[in-house]
Amino acid sequence: MKKVFINSIASISSQKTFDNSVFLNEIIDYNNTVIFAHDPDYKQYIPPAAARRMAKGIKMGVVASKIAMDEAGIETVDAIITGTGMGCMIDSEKFVSAIIDNNEQYLTPTSFIQSTHNTVAGQIALGMECKAYNFTYVHSAISFESALLDAKMQLENDEAEHILVGGVEELGEHTTKVHRTINHIKPEAVTISTVLNSKTEGAVFSEGANFFAVSNEKRESCYAELLAVETYNTLQKERVSETIEYFLEENNLKIDNIDLVVLGNNGDVEFDSYYTQLSEGMFRQTQQVFYKHLVGENNTVSAFGIWLASKIIKIQSIPEILKINSIATSEVKTVLCYNQYRGQNHSLVLLKKC
Amino acid sequence: MSDLKQELKEKIIEQLNLEEISVADIADDDALFGDGLGLDSIDALELIVMLDKDYGIRLSDPKEGRKIFESVQVMADYIQEHRTK
Numbered sequence: 001m002k003k004v005f006i007n008s009i010a011s012i013s014s015q016k017t018f019d020n021s022v023f024l025n026e027i028i029d030y031n032n033t034v035i036f037a038h039d040p041d042y043k044q045y046i047p048p049a050a051a052r053r054m055a056k057g058i059k060m061g062v063v064a065s066k067i068a069m070d071e072a073g074i075e076t077v078d079a080i081i082t083g084t085g086m087g088c089m090i091d092s093e094k095f096v097s098a099i100i101d102n103n104e105q106y107l108t109p110t111s112f113i114q115s116t117h118n119t120v121a122g123q124i125a126l127g128m129e130c131k132a133y134n135f136t137y138v139h140s141a142i143s144f145e146s147a148l149l150d151a152k153m154q155l156e157n158d159e160a161e162h163i164l165v166g167g168v169e170e171l172g173e174h175t176t177k178v179h180r181t182i183n184h185i186k187p188e189a190v191t192i193s194t195v196l197n198s199k200t201e202g203a204v205f206s207e208g209a210n211f212f213a214v215s216n217e218k219r220e221s222c223y224a225e226l227l228a229v230e231t232y233n234t235l236q237k238e239r240v241s242e243t244i245e246y247f248l249e250e251n252n253l254k255i256d257n258i259d260l261v262v263l264g265n266n267g268d269v270e271f272d273s274y275y276t277q278l279s280e281g282m283f284r285q286t287q288q289v290f291y292k293h294l295v296g297e298n299n300t301v302s303a304f305g306i307w308l309a310s311k312i313i314k315i316q317s318i319p320e321i322l323k324i325n326s327i328a329t330s331e332v333k334t335v336l337c338y339n340q341y342r343g344q345n346h347s348l349v350l351l352k353k354c
Numbered sequence: 355m356s357d358l359k360q361e362l363k364e365k366i367i368e369q370l371n372l373e374e375i376s377v378a379d380i381a382d383d384d385a386l387f388g389d390g391l392g393l394d395s396i397d398a399l400e401l402i403v404m405l406d407k408d409y410g411i412r413l414s415d416p417k418e419g420r421k422i423f424e425s426v427q428v429m430a431d432y433i434q435e436h437r438t439k
Contacts, residue, residue, distance in 0.1 A: 048374045052370070052372060052373055053371060102407065105407075106403050106407040107403070108369075108399070108400050109399045110396060110400060
């Protein structure tokens with residue numbers, strides 16, 4: 001089996017992350033329950049004629065994919081695989097609203113065409129005239145990991161050489177209202193420094209796009225080697241630690257071999273204990289970071305965790321704002337990313353310095 | 355008639371998300387498709403729905419759109435003659 005390398009990364013998030021030459025050197029704080037992405041200048045990347053039908057999620061995905069492709073120095077790929085938990089919410093809401101408002105008549109095509117979950121991957125393919133494998137995984141908080149796993153298997157088996165893989169979510173007004181009603185969004189406004197110590201249920205909802213050019217050929221721009229990806233639809237809290245130990249064992253690793261753990265705490269008082277049992281338990285002697293206080297929660301935000309891990313491995317520097325504990329290692333070689341959302345859809349991603 | 359043309363220009367810009375274009379940029383006789391505004395077949399479908407919804411004009415043959423959507427002037431003339439609301 002061939003090895004898999006992350007040759008480039010791109011992130012559009014609530015922080016200024018789309019410029020790969022910097023790494024969280026300027027933090028944007030908020031005092032809210034919902035945070036929007038910090039936009040790059042989309043016009044620099046997408047011609048106006050193409051952009052006019054694109055809602056924000058599509059623009060974010062297309063631009064993030066272009067940044068990743070440029071950094072990897074490749075013109076096209078053998079597959080485009082995306083993950084999205086909610087899909088193109090803005091056009092979906094527009095289309096459904098039009099059905100209701102117009103009594104199921106006068107339905108216009110644009111929002112319908114643009115509302116499918118595969119719209120982002122499709123638009124990326126159209127932009128680069130790529131007729132290869134094009135697929136979108138929709139599976140809540142493991143949507144991105146499912147896409148990544150697909151890419152990894154294709155590359156390992158040498159069915160593809162270069163694959164563009166990414167995760168995208170956009171905030172839709174009505175969907176946000178629904179999530180607020182069912183207490184999945186925090187009732188009180190929080191800030192970067194208060195969200196993770198919040199005593200309430202729910203998270204700060206967000207949007208963003210994270211893309212990676214992965215390949216079975218290591219390029220000069222390489223960030224990390226992708227060692228393993230595992231997803232679990234259901235996993236009891238009491239079994240998380242032993243599952244991680246088993247996962248590490250399967251990859252010939254022990255807890256001591258992990259230099260850094262990237263955890264997905266989002267400040268939800270009901271579910272953050274999934275993470276604290278690890279940070280205070282099996283990984284208490286391991287360097288730990290979290291990131292959702294900076295970029296909020298969404299179904300593919302775990303891809304931001306992998307963006308973060310890749311960046312740390314490459315530049316060997318960890319911004320203070322990410323650190324959970326004061327443990328430090330001389331070199332970050334092996335990183336484990338763990339994520340879950342509301343106690344379900346857990347993922348483990350293992351990266352190694354390349 | 356000039357009110358209708360102004361209204362049509364505003365609707366075209368809004369419904370087709372022509373972000374870079376203002377009403378002043380569209381002359382009455384400018385071609386909407388091809389070399390003019392550069393609209394495409396999806397836009398044609400949007401305009402057909404707009405005719406039905408806003409002016410009560412239902413095109414039985416979508417090919418009719420080719421003529422009707424030639425320019426704002428031609429559209430306005432057609433709407434003036436056939437509108438039911």
